[in-house]
Amino acid sequence: MKSTLAISPARKAKNRVMLGLCVLAAAIAVVVLVCIFGYVLLEGARFVSLSFFTRLPAPVGEAGGGFLNSLVGSAIMVGVASAMSVPVGVLAGIYLAEFGRGWLARTVRFVNDTLNATPSIVAGLFAYTLIVLETKRFSAFAGSVALAVLMVPTITRTTEEMFRLVPRTLREAALALGVPEWRMTLQITLRAAAPGVITGIMLAVARVSGETAALLFTAFNNRFLSTALDQPMSSVPVQVYTYAVAPYDDWHHQAWAGALVLVTLVALFSAAVRLATRSKHQVTG
Amino acid sequence: MVTDVQTVPRASHAQRPKSLRRWGPPALRGWTTGDAIFRKACAAIGASIVGLLGLLIYELVRGSRESLEKFGFRFMVDRVWDPVVERFGASTFVYGTVVTSIIALLLAVPLGIGIAIFLVEIAPRKLGAPIGFLVELLAAIPSIVYGLWGLFVLAPIVRDDVAPVLHKTLGFLPFFRGESHGVGMLTAGMILAIMILPFIAAVSRDVLAAVPTTQREASLALGATKWETIRNVVLPYGRAGIAGAVVLALGRALGETMAVTMVIGNNPQIAASLFEPGYTMSSVIANEYAEASGTVYLAALTEIGLLLFVVTFAVNGFARVLIWRMARERRA
Numbered sequence: 129m130k131s132t133l134a135i136s137p138a139r140k141a142k143n144r145v146m147l148g149l150c151v152l153a154a155a156i157a158v159v160v161l162v163c164i165f166g167y168v169l170l171e172g173a174r175f176v177s178l179s180f181f182t183r184l185p186a187p188v189g190e191a192g193g194g195f196l197n198s199l200v201g202s203a204i205m206v207g208v209a210s211a212m213s214v215p216v217g218v219l220a221g222i223y224l225a226e227f228g229r230g231w232l233a234r235t236v237r238f239v240n241d242t243l244n245a246t247p248s249i250v251a252g253l254f255a256y257t258l259i260v261l262e263t264k265r266f267s268a269f270a271g272s273v274a275l276a277v278l279m280v281p282t283i284t285r286t287t288e289e290m291f292r293l294v295p296r297t298l299r300e301a302a303l304a305l306g307v308p309e310w311r312m313t314l315q316i317t318l319r320a321a322a323p324g325v326i327t328g329i330m331l332a333v334a335r336v337s338g339e340t341a342a343l344l345f346t347a348f349n350n351r352f353l354s355t356a357l358d359q360p361m362s363s364v365p366v367q368v369y370t371y372a373v374a375p376y377d378d379w380h381h382q383a384w385a386g387a388l389v390l391v392t393l394v395a396l397f398s399a400a401v402r403l404a405t406r407s408k409h410q411v412t413g
Numbered sequence: 414m415v416t417d418v419q420t421v422p423r424a425s426h427a428q429r430p431k432s433l434r435r436w437g438p439p440a441l442r443g444w445t446t447g448d449a450i451f452r453k454a455c456a457a458i459g460a461s462i463v464g465l466l467g468l469l470i471y472e473l474v475r476g477s478r479e480s481l482e483k484f485g486f487r488f489m490v491d492r493v494w495d496p497v498v499e500r501f502g503a504s505t506f507v508y509g510t511v512v513t514s515i516i517a518l519l520l521a522v523p524l525g526i527g528i529a530i531f532l533v534e535i536a537p538r539k540l541g542a543p544i545g546f547l548v549e550l551l552a553a554i555p556s557i558v559y560g561l562w563g564l565f566v567l568a569p570i571v572r573d574d575v576a577p578v579l580h581k582t583l584g585f586l587p588f589f590r591g592e593s594h595g596v597g598m599l600t601a602g603m604i605l606a607i608m609i610l611p612f613i614a615a616v617s618r619d620v621l622a623a624v625p626t627t628q629r630e631a632s633l634a635l636g637a638t639k640w641e642t643i644r645n646v647v648l649p650y651g652r653a654g655i656a657g658a659v660v661l662a663l664g665r666a667l668g669e670t671m672a673v674t675m676v677i678g679n680n681p682q683i684a685a686s687l688f689e690p691g692y693t694m695s696s697v698i699a700n701e702y703a704e705a706s707g708t709v710y711l712a713a714l715t716e717i718g719l720l721l722f723v724v725t726f727a728v729n730g731f732a733r734v735l736i737w738r739m740a741r742e743r744r745a
Contacts, residue, residue: 135638143638150535153527154544157614160607161551164562220462223455236459238733239466245661245729246469246722247668249695253718254469256702257476266703277469280462310451338555341670341695345703365557365671372561372675380565387558394553402546 165391172388175381180389185351185367188376195386197353198367204355205268205347205363206337209275214329217280221287221325226313228288244281251277252342260346268354268361271347275339279332286328290321327404334397338390340365364390470722477716479709488716494681494697496705501713503720505681509598509691510721513673514666516602516687517609522659524606525613526648532614533621534643545618552611560675563604568595568676571603576688593688594678601677601691605669609662616658620651653739660732664725670695694721 179194186193220240224233255274260266294317302312318325336342340363348360349370364386371383474481480488484501491502528548532541576593583589593599624647632642648655678690679700694717705711 135636139638139641143640146640146644147535150527150531153524154531154536156524157528157548157551157610158544161547163566164551164554164559164607167562167566168558216458216461219455219458223459227452227455228459232456232460236462239463241733242726242729243462243466243469245664245668245725247670247695247725249668249670249698250469250473250718250722250725253476253698253702253715254472257472257715258468261476277465280465284462308445309448310445311447313451334553338557340555340557341699344699348703365555368557368561369671369675372557372564383561387561390555391558394555395550398546398550398553 171384176385198362198364201361202363205272208272213276213279217283220284224288225291240281249341255346266348266360267358269357271343274342274346275336282332290324294320473719480712480716499709506694508683509693513601517605517666520606521610528614529617548611556671560672563676571600587685588687590686596678598691599687601673604672605666620654624650657732657735664728674699
């Protein structure tokens with residue numbers, strides 16, 4: 129006798145097909161990912177060499193040349209942007225986590241999320257009208273300001289979340305020993321939250337290291353090695369863009385090499401973040 | 414734009430620790446002058462973020478004032494973009510931005526939800542973790558790298574394989590008329606889809622993973638198949654969260670610049686065929702800003718930036734409402 133509970137063939141088939149489509153979706157994502165990574169790795173590895181890191185760009189038609197000015201430029205601008213955004217982001221995050229109640233905190237939280245979702249090109253426009261228009265020249269400092277605007281929201285947010293994870297008992301223990309609140313926050317809570325806070329900073333650094341749109345018309349580009357903050361400065365992503373849209377094969381090769389460097393950087397950061405968060409979970413159980 | 418997965422929607426602040434010393438006179442609360450200074454300093458820096466946003470809006474409005482005054486509302490509907498005669502209209506760029514974002518959502522939403530279902534409901538744990546990591550990695554790749562890949566790998570594929578097939582099968586629709594040269598709105602939409610996919614997949618995965626197992630068991634016990642359980646129980650339960658993720662992803666797609674600039678063809682026109690090149694709001698800024706001469710030209714470009722800011726602001730506000738509603742439903 130046929131059970132009344134039996135599932136009809138049509139329902140069974142539908143079940144199979146739909147679940148199959150979900151597997152297919154995952155498979156497509158993996159294929160696309162492998163394709164992107166594969167291309168960047170293979171093409172990049174073909175053209176990356178020692179001179180890529182030690183030479184300045186070569187004129188069109190000449191083989192060789194490298195990204196030295198862009199690598200130095202990226203390091204300087206990300207460094208200056210970090211110097212501006214890390215103190216602001218961390219302290220704002222502390223404010224939201226430790227004292228953040230009331231209308232001001234709600235406003236700050238909302239504004240921070242808004243800034244986080246602001247397109248990076250808008251941050252570039254902001255730095256342009258604020259600095260470039262006033263000083264009448266593209267400058268590395270303007271680029272750094274644009275990057276800092278992009279870094280602050282990420283840092284604020286992760287800092288707030290990491291401070292929330294610190295157990296209340298730790299704070300109580302410090303206060304019971306007579307430590308003032310501000311020292312407790314900076315010496316006990318901050319130290320306990322440090323791995324997570326550093327993770328957030330690294331995420332922000334990784335994000336702006338590949339940032340192009342905000343730098344196109346703030347730091348612009350520079351064919352020469354420059355360390356002056358009031359002059360145009362090259363950066364790896366902008367240089368990759370310049371080379372990619374140019375009609376020369378040599379430059380396309382350089383662009384792939386630059387892309388490989390960017391992706392390697394991001395992968396290293398992601399792996400480091402994974403390691404950092406994993407060890408943190410082990411400590412707090 | 415790097416679609417970083419860390420910015421998943423904030424669901425609630427339930428676990429926020431209450432202040433330890435909120436009662437009693439200041440002396441008993443153990444406050445010191447240092448504490449007062451520290452609190453005020455932190456609050457001031459928090460407030461400076463609000464000031465930053467205010468300054469950003471002020472600068473954008475100031476930068477675009479000349480264009481706002483000269484063109485007014487006509488800026489939004491005018492199709493002409495001519496620096497020589499200083500007549501500027503943004504409608505072609507708005508069109509490009511909207512069309513590429515719609516293509517991106519149409520492709521990425523089903524795929525992203527499918528991936529989330531696969532990771533949560535189907536895949537064994539061992540497989541889920543590495544795929545999850547790969548998806549996160551995909552989210553961290555800089556936009557410029559997607560652009561490079563799109564220009565040299567995806568565009569030729571679209572030109573030689575995707576477009577001819579679409580033309581042959583769906584050519585009766587106005588969207589797939591004519592011939593593709595590789596770069597165009599379809600390619601830009603596809604690149605955008607790849608870029609927002611990790612975000613949708615990661616957030617949906619978290620939302621689905623938060624659905625209580627008892628809900629699934631109840632459905633299965635009533636004789637539903639696995640798919641019916643997912644379709645009728647799991648997905649409706651996470652509906653608001655997934656919708657929030659999709660709207661947040663839309664906000665990212667609208668503002669994405671570099672990858673789109675490199676594959677859309679940069680031609681200001683309103684064409685029905687997706688094979689045709691187009692232009693988006695962000696890519697016209699990226700392409701023309703550094704070389705723009707004349708204050709009206711600069712102001713017009715800045716106004717496009719202002720418009721972009723307002724639109725992403727509105728879209729993200731909408732996403733927040735969705736997520737807030739989800740949090741409220743959970744509590745209820």
